[in-house]
Amino acid sequence: MNLKPLSDRVVIKHLEAEEKTQSGIILTGTAKEKPQEAVVVAVGPGGVVDGQKVEMQVKVGDKVIYSKYAGTEVTLDKEEYVIVRQGDILAIVE
Amino acid sequence: MNLKPLSDRVVIKHLEAEEKTQSGIILTGTAKEKPQEAVVVAVGPGGVVDGQKVEMQVKVGDKVIYSKYAGTEVTLDKEEYVIVRQGDILAIVE
Amino acid sequence: MNLKPLSDRVVIKHLEAEEKTQSGIILTGTAKEKPQEAVVVAVGPGGVVDGQKVEMQVKVGDKVIYSKYAGTEVTLDKEEYVIVRQGDILAIVE
Amino acid sequence: MNLKPLSDRVVIKHLEAEEKTQSGIILTGTAKEKPQEAVVVAVGPGGVVDGQKVEMQVKVGDKVIYSKYAGTEVTLDKEEYVIVRQGDILAIVE
Amino acid sequence: MNLKPLSDRVVIKHLEAEEKTQSGIILTGTAKEKPQEAVVVAVGPGGVVDGQKVEMQVKVGDKVIYSKYAGTEVTLDKEEYVIVRQGDILAIVE
Amino acid sequence: MNLKPLSDRVVIKHLEAEEKTQSGIILTGTAKEKPQEAVVVAVGPGGVVDGQKVEMQVKVGDKVIYSKYAGTEVTLDKEEYVIVRQGDILAIVE
Amino acid sequence: MNLKPLSDRVVIKHLEAEEKTQSGIILTGTAKEKPQEAVVVAVGPGGVVDGQKVEMQVKVGDKVIYSKYAGTEVTLDKEEYVIVRQGDILAIVE
Structure with missing residues (x-):
């Protein structure tokens, strides 16, 4: 199952959630500092x-x-996403 | 009876409601996770x-x-619909 | 007496009210389901x-x-109307 | 004394008030039905x-x-008027 | 001392205030009817x-x-003025 | 130290504050009449x-x-300023 | 790690925070006067x-x-930043 956003929308996924899903370890401290x-x-x-x-x-x-x-x-499929407009993205972290 | 939306409007129907109507089984758990x-x-x-x-x-x-x-x-005819503008549709699920 | 709407306005009349006027029978159940x-x-x-x-x-x-x-x-003349802009009409029922 | 509205403004006078002034009889019932x-x-x-x-x-x-x-x-001169933009006039009654 | 309004602004002075200043008589009744x-x-x-x-x-x-x-x-110099945009002036009284 | 406003902004300084700073005498009465x-x-x-x-x-x-x-x-340097857009300036006092 | 702002956004850093980080001395007085x-x-x-x-x-x-x-x-990396649109920057201090 796949999300295909319309117009200028972007599907993003919290890093917090991702870390939980993959490692099974909840990195609460780190997660709270970059919500x-x-x-x-x-x-x-x-x-x-x-x-x-x-x-x-x-x-x-x-x-x-x-x-x-x-x-x-x-x-979607028990994963949480956020759909935002591109204008709500402030910066890219490199 | 038929709904013909004006301009950029779209008539949608909740999957939750559809599943109830066709199978007679209320899939509450699934429905709540994708409202x-x-x-x-x-x-x-x-x-x-x-x-x-x-x-x-x-x-x-x-x-x-x-x-x-x-x-x-x-x-309409005991079926529930939602009429939205296309701009309120965030993404297509494939 | 007659209503001539300006610009993109539309004069509409509730079906509920119409049914009451013509038949003298109040179809409350039906009326409530399509307000x-x-x-x-x-x-x-x-x-x-x-x-x-x-x-x-x-x-x-x-x-x-x-x-x-x-x-x-x-x-107007004891009849109730609603004046809306065309943009507030969502769909035509056929 | 005279009101000369600017741009797209229109000076209107309630029929209710007019009827009171000219006949001296207050037609409350009628007035309430077409405010x-x-x-x-x-x-x-x-x-x-x-x-x-x-x-x-x-x-x-x-x-x-x-x-x-x-x-x-x-x-103005003890008469009450309302100044509206033309866009606030919904319909002409003929 | 003088007020020079910018762009589409207009400096106006209440007739009420003017009458008080010049004659020393407070014409409350009249003033209240045309605020x-x-x-x-x-x-x-x-x-x-x-x-x-x-x-x-x-x-x-x-x-x-x-x-x-x-x-x-x-x-300004103990006189009260109101500065409005021209669009807030509804009508000229002639 | 100097303020260089961007685009249509204007840095202004209350006359009230200026009079206090330079003479050491607080001209409250005057200041209150022209805030x-x-x-x-x-x-x-x-x-x-x-x-x-x-x-x-x-x-x-x-x-x-x-x-x-x-x-x-x-x-800035213990002086108080206000930064406004030019559109918020109503009039020049001459 | 680096922030690359999108479109007209600007990443800024409070001087207050910077002084704390580098010298270890909290310059509260100064900081409060230029927040x-x-x-x-x-x-x-x-x-x-x-x-x-x-x-x-x-x-x-x-x-x-x-x-x-x-x-x-x-x-980001325990440093606090603020991301603003350029239009929210009022003036440059020189």
């Missing part, structure tokens, strides 16, 4: 959004910081 | 909406995730 | 509304579903 | 309003229905 | 305001009616 | 702001009246 | 933002004053 960090899982096609041409600047695998109160949480 | 998933039942013609040209990107039968607080619930 | 259904009674000329060209897509006699909190209720 | 009906007393020149060209569609003497919470009440 | 009437004291140059070309339609000396909650009150 | 008067200390370059070309109409040394709730107060 | 001063740490590429071309006017190392309630606080 807005996430990894990009799927990127919409961009195009004309609200009458403005939007080019996508993030790609799958980017670690990003996003606006705290933005986005919609969705659960 | 924003729905299937597209009818798609508006698009065109110029609020002065912006809108092309429809979803089609009848698509499984979609939509914004939790968006849309208007309507009941 | 946003109405029939189009008069259609404005459209034209340029807020700087955007609007073409009217509904016509007198159409059964429509409209946005629950939209419109202004008016009483 | 948003008014007669056009003066019409602004239209022109470019908020960057959009506005043509005036009502004329002095038109009976109109207007949006309940719109407009500013003014008292 | 939004004022006389234009200074007019801004207009020009491009928020990306829209604005031409000034009022001139010094005009008696105007303005929107009740608009404008900023200022006191 | 929105200030003198321009620095002017931004203007240019394209929110997609609109803005030309600066005030200059350093102008006494201005500005909108009461606008602007951000900043303290 | 909105910060130093620019990273600057986005600008470009078309919300349909408007934005050119970046600040550069890494600039001391800036920014709008008090703007921005998102992020913690």
Whole structure:
């Protein structure tokens, strides 16, 4: 099962959740210090959004910081994702 | 009886409700984990909406995730539908 | 006495009220299940509304579903009408 | 003394108030049933309003229905008027 | 001392205040019946305001009616003025 | 140390504060009667702001009246300044 | 680890925090008098933002004053940053 975001939307996944899923160890301390960090899982096609041409600047695998109160949480196959607009992504962490 | 949405509107139907109607078995557990998933039942013609040209990107039968607080619930022939703008559809589930 | 709506406005009449007037029988059950259904009674000329060209897509006699909190209720010759913008009409019921 | 509205504004007068002034009889019942009906007393020149060209569609003497919470009440020579934008006039009553 | 308003702003002075200052008699009754009437004291140059070309339609000396909650009150040389945008002036009283 | 405002911003200084600083005498009465008067200390370059070309109409040394709730107060070298957009300056006092 | 802001965003760092980190001495007095001063740490590429071309006017190392309630606080490698839009930067301190 796969999420294909529309227009300028981006599907991201909290690093916190990922660490729990893969290692089984809950890294609470670390997780609390970077609650807005996430990894990009799927990127919409961009195009004309609200009458403005939007080019996508993030790609799958980017670690990003996003606006705290933005986005919609969705659960798919027991994994939690957040779908945000690209404009809610503040910065890429390199 | 049939719903023909205007402009960029999309008629969707909760998967939860559909499963109840067809099988008679209430799949509460599954349903609760994906409350924003729905299937597209009818798609508006698009065109110029609020002065912006809108092309429809979803089609009848698509499984979609939509914004939790968006849309208007309507009941027609005892079936419940939600009418949303295409912009409230976040992603297609494939 | 007649209502001639301005610009992109549409005068609609609740089916609930109509059924009461014509048959004298109050179909409460049915009425409660489709509270946003109405029939189009008069259609404005459209034209340029807020700087955007609007073409009217509904016509007198159409059964429509409209946005629950939209419109202004008016009483004329003891009949109740609702005046909405075309943008508040969600779908035509066929 | 005379009111000359600016841009797309329209000066209207409640029918309720008019009936009281001329006949001396207070027609409370009738007045309560059509609280948003008014007669056009003066019409602004239209022109470019908020960057959009506005043509005036009502004329002095038109009976109109207007949006309940719109407009500013003014008292001039002991007569009460309401000044609304043309966009707050919903329909002409013919 | 003189007020030179910027862009589409207009400096107005309540007739109520003026009458008090000049005659020393407080005309409370009259003043209460026309609280939004004022006389234009200074007019801004207009020009491009928020990306829209604005031409000034009022001139010094005009008696105007303005929107009740608009404008900023200022006191200069013990005289009280209100500075409003031209768009908050509803009508000229002739 | 110097403040160089960006785009259409203007740095102003309350006359009230200035009089206190220089003479050591607190002119409370006068100060209270003109709380929105200030003198321009620095002017931004203007240019394209929110997609609109803005030309600066005030200059350093102008006494201005500005909108009461606008602007951000900043303290630099123990002096208090307010940074406002030019659009929040209502009038120049001459 | 590095923050690369998107579009017109700017990563800034409170001077207060910096002084604490480097010297180990908490300069509370000074810090309290300039709470909105910060130093620019990273600057986005600008470009078309919300349909408007934005050119970046600040550069890494600039001391800036920014709008008090703007921005998102992020913690990266135990350092605290604020990510703001360039439009929330009021002035450069020279």
